[in-house]
Amino acid sequence: MNLALFIPEITLAAFAVIVILLDLFIEQKRLLAVVSIVGLAVAAVFSVAMWGNDFPSIFNKMLAVDNFAIFFKLLFLATAFLVILASVNYVSEKVTRFQGEYYALVLMSTLGMMLMSATADLISIYVALELTSISLYALVGFLKDKKSTEASLKYLLLGAVASAILLYGMALIFGVTGRTQLGEIAGAIQAMSPNGIMDSPALLMGIVLLIAGFGFKIAAIPFQMWVPDVYEGAPTPVTAYLSVASKAAGFAIIMRVFFSAFGMPGWLSMNWGIIFAVLAVIGMTLGNIAAIPQTNIKRLLGYSSIAQAGYLMVGMAAIGFSPAADIMGRSGVIFFLASYALTNMGAFTAVIVISNKLKSDLIKDYSGMGKRAPLVALALTLCLISLIGMPPAAGFMAKFYIFSAAVKQHLLWLVIIAVINSVISAYYYLRVVKVMWLGEAASDEKVPSSIALRVGLVLSSIGVLLLGVIPGYVMKVAEVAARMFAF
Amino acid sequence: MDFNYLSTILFLPAVGAFIVAFLCGGRSRLIKWLSAVFTFIPLALAIYLFVSFDRSASAAGLVQFEESYLWIAPLNAHYHLGVDGLSLPLVLLTTLLGFLAVLISWKINLRPREYFGWLLLLEMSILGVFMSLDLLLFFIMWEIEVIPMYFLISIWGAGRKEYSATKYVIYTLFGSAFMLAGVLSLYFTTGSLSILDISQGGLGMVQSIMPAGAIFLLLMIGFAVKLPVFPLHTWLPDAHTDAPTAVSVMLAGALIKMGGYGMIRLCVFMFPDVAERYALILVILAIIGVLYGAAVTMRQTDFKRMIAYSSVSHMGYVLLGIFALGSVSMVGASMQMFSHGIVTGLLFAMVGLVMHNARERDLRNLGGLARQMPVIVVVFTIAGLASLGLPSTSGFVAEFLVFVGSFASGIVPWIEGYTLLGVVGVALTAGYILWMLQRVFYGPPQEKFNGVADADNLERVYMIIFVVVIMLVGVYPAILTDVFKLGVAPIAGLFGG
Numbered sequence: 001m002n003l004a005l006f007i008p009e010i011t012l013a014a015f016a017v018i019v020i021l022l023d024l025f026i027e028q029k030r031l032l033a034v035v036s037i038v039g040l041a042v043a044a045v046f047s048v049a050m051w052g053n054d055f056p057s058i059f060n061k062m063l064a065v066d067n068f069a070i071f072f073k074l075l076f077l078a079t080a081f082l083v084i085l086a087s088v089n090y091v092s093e094k095v096t097r098f099q100g101e102y103y104a105l106v107l108m109s110t111l112g113m114m115l116m117s118a119t120a121d122l123i124s125i126y127v128a129l130e131l132t133s134i135s136l137y138a139l140v141g142f143l144k145d146k147k148s149t150e151a152s153l154k155y156l157l158l159g160a161v162a163s164a165i166l167l168y169g170m171a172l173i174f175g176v177t178g179r180t181q182l183g184e185i186a187g188a189i190q191a192m193s194p195n196g197i198m199d200s201p202a203l204l205m206g207i208v209l210l211i212a213g214f215g216f217k218i219a220a221i222p223f224q225m226w227v228p229d230v231y232e233g234a235p236t237p238v239t240a241y242l243s244v245a246s247k248a249a250g251f252a253i254i255m256r257v258f259f260s261a262f263g264m265p266g267w268l269s270m271n272w273g274i275i276f277a278v279l280a281v282i283g284m285t286l287g288n289i290a291a292i293p294q295t296n297i298k299r300l301l302g303y304s305s306i307a308q309a310g311y312l313m314v315g316m317a318a319i320g321f322s323p324a325a326d327i328m329g330r331s332g333v334i335f336f337l338a339s340y341a342l343t344n345m346g347a348f349t350a351v352i353v354i355s356n357k358l359k360s361d362l363i364k365d366y367s368g369m370g371k372r373a374p375l376v377a378l379a380l381t382l383c384l385i386s387l388i389g390m391p392p393a394a395g396f397m398a399k400f401y402i403f404s405a406a407v408k409q410h411l412l413w414l415v416i417i418a419v420i421n422s423v424i425s426a427y428y429y430l431r432v433v434k435v436m437w438l439g440e441a442a443s444d445e446k447v448p449s450s451i452a453l454r455v456g457l458v459l460s461s462i463g464v465l466l467l468g469v470i471p472g473y474v475m476k477v478a479e480v481a482a483r484m485f486a487f
Numbered sequence: 488m489d490f491n492y493l494s495t496i497l498f499l500p501a502v503g504a505f506i507v508a509f510l511c512g513g514r515s516r517l518i519k520w521l522s523a524v525f526t527f528i529p530l531a532l533a534i535y536l537f538v539s540f541d542r543s544a545s546a547a548g549l550v551q552f553e554e555s556y557l558w559i560a561p562l563n564a565h566y567h568l569g570v571d572g573l574s575l576p577l578v579l580l581t582t583l584l585g586f587l588a589v590l591i592s593w594k595i596n597l598r599p600r601e602y603f604g605w606l607l608l609l610e611m612s613i614l615g616v617f618m619s620l621d622l623l624l625f626f627i628m629w630e631i632e633v634i635p636m637y638f639l640i641s642i643w644g645a646g647r648k649e650y651s652a653t654k655y656v657i658y659t660l661f662g663s664a665f666m667l668a669g670v671l672s673l674y675f676t677t678g679s680l681s682i683l684d685i686s687q688g689g690l691g692m693v694q695s696i697m698p699a700g701a702i703f704l705l706l707m708i709g710f711a712v713k714l715p716v717f718p719l720h721t722w723l724p725d726a727h728t729d730a731p732t733a734v735s736v737m738l739a740g741a742l743i744k745m746g747g748y749g750m751i752r753l754c755v756f757m758f759p760d761v762a763e764r765y766a767l768i769l770v771i772l773a774i775i776g777v778l779y780g781a782a783v784t785m786r787q788t789d790f791k792r793m794i795a796y797s798s799v800s801h802m803g804y805v806l807l808g809i810f811a812l813g814s815v816s817m818v819g820a821s822m823q824m825f826s827h828g829i830v831t832g833l834l835f836a837m838v839g840l841v842m843h844n845a846r847e848r849d850l851r852n853l854g855g856l857a858r859q860m861p862v863i864v865v866v867f868t869i870a871g872l873a874s875l876g877l878p879s880t881s882g883f884v885a886e887f888l889v890f891v892g893s894f895a896s897g898i899v900p901w902i903e904g905y906t907l908l909g910v911v912g913v914a915l916t917a918g919y920i921l922w923m924l925q926r927v928f929y930g931p932p933q934e935k936f937n938g939v940a941d942a943d944n945l946e947r948v949y950m951i952i953f954v955v956v957i958m959l960v961g962v963y964p965a966i967l968t969d970v971f972k973l974g975v976a977p978i979a980g981l982f983g984g
Contacts, residue, residue, distance in 0.1 A: 331561070385634065390660075391627040397559075400623070400667075404562070407671040412697070415671060419664035426660050430637070430653065438641055438649065475561040 005050065005058050005065045008043040008073060009114055015039025016107040023100020033088045033452075036103040037081060040110070044077045052480075061181050062121040064256075064484070071334065071481035072117030072252045075341060079245040080110040082345045085456035086352050087237040093356070094235065095142055102142060106241070109135035113249035120260065122170045122180040125253060129166070129217070132249060133159050136242065140234040151233025158226045159216065166213025172206035173261075182260040190264050197268060207262060207272060211279075214257075217250030220313060221283040224306045228294075231302035236355060239298055240348030243305045248337045251312055255319065255330060256484065263324050273320015276313045277414050284310030284421040291428045297351055298361050300428060304387060305344070307425060311389075312336055314411070314418050315402040321409035329409070330482035332402035335475055339394035339467045343386040346460030349453060350380035357447040363432055368441025376449060377436045379461045384429040386464050389422045394467030401475065491554050492536055493568040496529040496578070497614050500585065500607040508604035515599045519589070522603040526586040526610065533582040540575055542969050547572070548977030550620065550683065559623070564680050567621040572974025573821060574617045576967055577748060580828045581617065581741040583956070585610035588733040590949045591836050594843070595643065595731070602643055605635035609737055616745045622670050622680040629666070629709075629749075632742065633659050636726075636734070643731040651725040658712055658722040666709030672702045673757075686756045703761040706753050714746030716769070716806055717776035720799045727795035732839025735791070739798050740832035744824045747805045751817065751978060755809060759981040762812065766899045769810040774908050777803030781915035785922070790841065790848045793923060794834050797874065800912055801827045807909055808889040813896025814972075814979030819888030821971040826873070826881035826960060833870040833953040837863060840946060841927065845939050850923070855932035859939040864928045866942075866950045871920040873957045876913055881960035886913060888968070898982055 003010075018039070019032050026032075047070050057064045083106060091102050112132030119125045137159065141152025174180055177188035189197065197203060215223040231239045263269050287307030294300040315336060318329035351361065353376050358365050369377045386393030399422070403415045449457070467474055503525025511518050541551060550569035558566040570578055588606060595602050612635070615628030633656055641652035676697045677685050712719045723743070727735050755762045780800030787793040801823070808820025840863060842848045845856060857864045873880035876887070894906040942950065960967055 388660075390633065391630050396627070396630070400671075401562070403667070403671055404674065407668075408675050412668060412672060416665070416668050419667050420661075423657065423660040423664050426656060427653070430656060433637075434641065434649065434653075437638065470558075472559040472561065475559060479561055 002058050006063070008046040009111055011043045011046060012039060012107055012111045012114070015042070016104045016111065019104045019107065020100050029092060029099040030088060032100055032103050033084050033091075036084050036107055039107060040077045040081050040084070044074060047073045047077070057120060059124075061183065062124040063115070063118045064120045065118065066484045067481045068252075068256070068334075068484035069118035071477065072248065073114045075248055075338060076110050076113045076117070076245050079241065079248075079341050079345060080106055082349070082456050082460060083237050083241045083245075085452045086240060086345075086349045087235075088452045089356060089450045090235060090237055090352055098142075102139070105135045105139050109139065109241070110245070113245055116249040117252040117256075119253065120182045120256065122174065122182075125257070126163075126167065126170065129253070130163065132246065133163070136238070136246065139238045139241070140230055142235050142238065143233075147233035148235070149233075151230040155226055155230045162213050162216030162223065165209050165216075169206045169209025169213055172202045172209065176200050176203040176206065182257060185261040186264060189262065189268070194265070194267075208275070210257065211254075211272065211275060214250055214254045215279070218247050218254070218309050218312070219306050220279050220309055221286050221306065224283070224287070227306055228299045228302045231305075232296055232298045232361075236298065236348060236352045236361075239301075240345055240352075243301065243348070244341045244344045247305065247309060248341060251316075251333060251337055254316065255333060258316075259319060259324075259330065259484070266323060269320045271320075273317045276320060277317035277411065280310045280313035280317060280414065281417055282310075283307065283313060284418060288421050288424045288428075291425070294428070295363055296361050297363050297366070297432065300363065300432070301344070301347060301351070304425065304429070307421065308340055308387070310421070311399060311402065311418055312340075314406050314414055317411060317414060318402070318405040318409050321411065322405070326408075327479060327482040328405040329402075330484075331475065331478040332398075332405040334478040334481055335471070336398040336402050338474060338478065339386070339398040339464070342460045342463040342467065343383050343393070343395055346379055346457060346464055347383035347387070349456045349460060350376050350383065353449045353453050353457070354447060356449075363435055365442070366432065366435045367439030368436070369447070370437040371441045372443075372445065373447035373449070376447065376457065379457050381433050381436065382461055382464055384433055386468070388426045388429050390426075392465065392468045394464045394471070397468055397471040401471075492532055492552050493554055493570065493618050496532050496536075496582065497568065497611060497618060499525050499529050500611040500614070504604040504607035504611070507607065508600050511600055513600065515596060518599050518603050519593060522589045522607060523586070525607060526582070526589050529610075529614075530582040530586045533579045536570070537575060537579050537970075540572075540970060542973065547973045549973075551575075553620075555620075558621075562623065562680070564623040565621045566624060567681065568618045569620045570618060572970045572972065572976075573751060574748065574974070576821070576825050576970055577617045577741075577744055578614060580744070580825050581610060581613050583952075584737055584740040584828060584832055587832070587836075587949050587952060588737050590945060591733040591736060591839065592731070593945055595733075597643060601638070605638050606733065606737070609635040609639065609734075609742075613737070613741050613745065617748060620682045622674065622682060622685075625682065626663070626667060626670050629745065630663055632745075636738070636742075639734045640726060640730045643734070644729040645731070646729045647725070648729045651729040655722050655726040658719070662709040662712030662719075665705045669702050669705030669709065672697050672705065676702070682752065686752075699758050700761045700764070703754055703758045703765070707750070707765075710746040710749040710754065712746070713743055714750070714802050714806065715743065715799065716772050717779055717799070717803070720776070720780075723799060724792055724795045727798065727835075728789065728792045732835060732843075735795075735835040735839070736832040739795070739835055740828040743798065743802065744828060747802070747809065747820065747824050750806075750809055751821070751975075755812070756978050756981070762810070763898065763982070766810040766812055770807055770899050770902065770905050773803045773806035773810065774905050775803075776800065776806065777909050777912035778915070781912050781919065785915070785919045788850050790850055790853065790923075790927065791835070791838050793850070793919065794831065794838055797916065797919070798827070798831055800916065801831070801874075803912065804886060804889045804909065807893055807905070810899065811893035811896040811902055811906075812898045812979070812982045813892045814975060815888055816892025816896050817975045817979055818968055818971045819885060819890075819892045821975065822881070822888055822964070822967060823885035825967060826885040826957075829953060829956050829960075830870055830873045830880075830882055833866070833950070833957070834874060836949065836953070837867045837870060840942060841867075844941075845936055850926050853927045854930040855928070856936060856939065857928040858932045859936055860928070860941045862942045862947060862950070866954060867928070868924060869954055869957065871924055873961070875917040875920045879958065879961045881957050881964070884961060884964040884968075
């Protein structure tokens with residue numbers, strides 16, 4: 001047991017408490033954002049320091065401190081940083097009371113996600129998941145207006161159902177294997193004879209229920225019903241956070257659970273691989289088709305995130321089909337998540353800038369944005385191009401990488417469906433671009449943006465371009481992260 | 488270290504686009520001059536490369552002015568540029584049209600910084616396609632072109648511009664979606680992204696894992712949309728007609744050549760066996776394209792749409808030349824790509840000028856303009872005659888080589904018959920070109936066109952450049968055919984040609 005390896009998490013928890021306490025004493029609430037960012041930075045520094053050393057696990061193998069976990073911790077910290085940048089103005093305008101709680105909850109949910117990326121035990125998985133979810137339920141309802149409250153309640157109820165399903169699945173798996181630790185579960189499964197595995201419906205049922213429970217987190221169809229309403233009702237920075245970090249955390253935990261516990265024998269992993277392939281097809285197709293008629297940009301991005309989860313599941317299918325030594329599928333999913341995080345954060349930051357001025361999230365109100373806020377419109381255009389998956393943006397490289405992994409495992413049919421879906425998605429993403437650059441401006445008034453928002457926008461746009469043009473370095477990092485060890 | 492000519496040519500327009508878009512403010516004259524400079528230098532460099540290109544027989548199939556750096560290590564992708572006899576003339580064509588497109592756009596005053604920015608980026612991406620020797624780089628360049636094109640058509644276009652722009656994008660993305668699947672399959676069946684390595688020795692590997700025919704078809708769909716091949720051509724008339732003049736010039740002149748180039752470079756070169764198997768179908772589609780395109784052209788009443796449809800017909804010759812699979816026919820197809828680029832470029836420029844000056848685009852209302860536009864009518868006639876393949880123009884050389892080469896190639900069954908059918912297309916072309924000239928320029932002068940102006944000095948300059956190139960290639964075709972031969976030789980060699 002080595003508490004030093006737990007320092008990033010401890011730091012973040014401490015800063016969350018500090019933010020709440022400070023809130024009682026200071027008038028200038030913007031300071032809270034600064035303190036939160038400092039907390040994120042300190043936690044990031046500690047995490048970076050651990051990179052590259054493959055430490056063993058801590059807390060009796062409940063938490064892993066491998067490169068995979070560290071990569072995701074840094075991803076969540078960076079996302080939380082961008083979310084806080086995007087929140088500063090939004091919160092001070094729309095959330096008059098409980099600003100301290102807002103930032104503290106962001107930090108707490110980040111903490112939960114960091115734990116999610118590291119947990120290697122069914123029990124700690126559940127605890128981490130709930131820590132994240134409960135913070136997010138509160139954040140979604142933070143505006144306290146009708147839509148926000150409805151969104152929060154919906155999210156809570158459906159989330160509770162998903163948790164119950166997950167718990168049931170965990171109970172079944174524990175019942176069959178007698179273990180909660182992922183590596184030990186893997187050992188127990190490999191010790192069973194092939195017929196033994198097929199003869200225990202409880203185990204297979206457990207695996208399916210785990211997919212369902214986690215599927216809620218990543219908005220995989222058919223567990224996506226909450227997405228459009230919650231995305232529309234939640235405060236926009238929280239929507240961004242949900243669409244990026246919460247999804248990434250879901251994929252992190254899915255990758256670890258399925259790779260570590262159910263990665264062997266090969267035919268078993270192929271079975272869940274095919275489930276993910278089917279979910280990918282349905283998710284991409286329905287997400288993209290449902291996005292076409294949307295008139296609200298937040299709902300549009302909500303459906304788009306369902307479709308993006310579909311592309312990510314193409315990667316999961318590739319992981320299922322590939323032998324354990326082949327890391328391309330895993331590093332593809334990791335790289336995709338990083339590029340998707342930057343892209344979606346950029347898009348939502350632009351949405352926040354525009355909605356701060358217009359008080360509207362309707363796409364038709366974006367008319368003439370190319371004149372009123374050229375740089376914001378340019379950044380949003382870049383992010384939408386990245387979401388389509390066109391070069392020179394990060395989204396293209398991410399898709400290329402993840403589809404490469406799938407083609408390598410002879411999933412060409414799945415890739416063809418995915419690329420056709422990208423074409424469908426171009427239609428509705430470009431509709432937003434069209435309105436911004438071709439539409440007449442409703443007024444000539446410029447759209448102002450604060451420094452914090454501008455920094456967030458510039459950072460994510462540069463990130464999107466860099467990952468699109470010279471992705472080699474981040475791909476290498478993703479490869480290192482993908483070499484997680486099963487235990 | 489050698490000077491990286493190709494990178495310079497490739498990225499100067501992009502640098503220019505950045506400067507024009509972000510650093511010039513709204514100063515329209517400065518933007519235009521800078522755009523002209525940033526397209527002229529690549530043109531000058533391309534001419535220099537063309538002159539210093541090694542034309543000796545020993546250089547057949549060799550890539551010159553090569554640059555290669557490791558780009559994305561985990562994918563083993565390289566930043567790999569180079570030109571051979573096939574791609575160098577197309578690079579030259581693109582830089583030439585890029586420069587002329589800036590001159591043609593001189594009168595654009597609507598949002599000039601965005602316009603010239605996108606125009607320069609468009610040139611970069613087309614150049615990138617012709618120069619790339621790495622599949623990933625090739626595909627990226629292929630895709631980038633869509634974005635400038637979308638904005639150029641939908642903002643500065645005319646008519647149903649947004650519909651046409653969206654249609655263009657969806658068609659193109661649809662094609663490139665299959666192409667991406669093809670590129671990925673190629674990558675994993677050969678283990679390489681290098682176009683040179685795959686075409687030189689990857690074939691054995693291709694057939695071992697995935698059927699080569701499937702990859703060939705996936706790639707072919709992407710190229711067929713772009714060329715375009717009947718029945719995937721319906722985006723072309725809309726996009727060409729509604730695009731602004733200079734963009735039509737780039738689109739018809741350089742951009743659709745990416746399709747033909749891709750077919751030769753990837754489909755035919757990498758999969759000779761499959762190409763031979765499917766050649767008959769493609770030749771038939773080519774002939775349908777030639778005849779159908781020409782017939783539809785005759786029926787058009789819109790001046791610009793007429794030129795646009797003629798491209799469908801002319802690109803049929805390119806497809807015929809490529810899939811006749813003979814050495815001469817492929818040189819002819821390449822010549823046709825170059826010649827069509829210049830000739831149709833000039834035709835679009837002239838049509839734009841007539842439409843701009845006379846404010847009328849309906850052929851039924853035009854007439855008798857020869858009196859008001861003495862210069863334009865001469866140049867238009869030259870371009871029209873080049874388009875129908877009159878000797879001493881580039882069009883004649885190209886079509887002659889395609890027909891002679893295809894007729895004699897003897898690889899595809901009954902190719903002689905198909906070639907003869909294709910020749911009928913020339914007669915139809917002569918018909919609609921002469922009819923168009925007659926309807927627009929001759930006949931009694933009309934009162935309403937009395938004050939209509941002729942070409943001004945700047946317009947005369949680019950007309951002269953176009954005409955000189957058409958005549959030069961027509962009178963001394965060896966200047967190009969010698970180069971194309973070097974590029975085609977190893978490919979035709981696969982079929983014993």
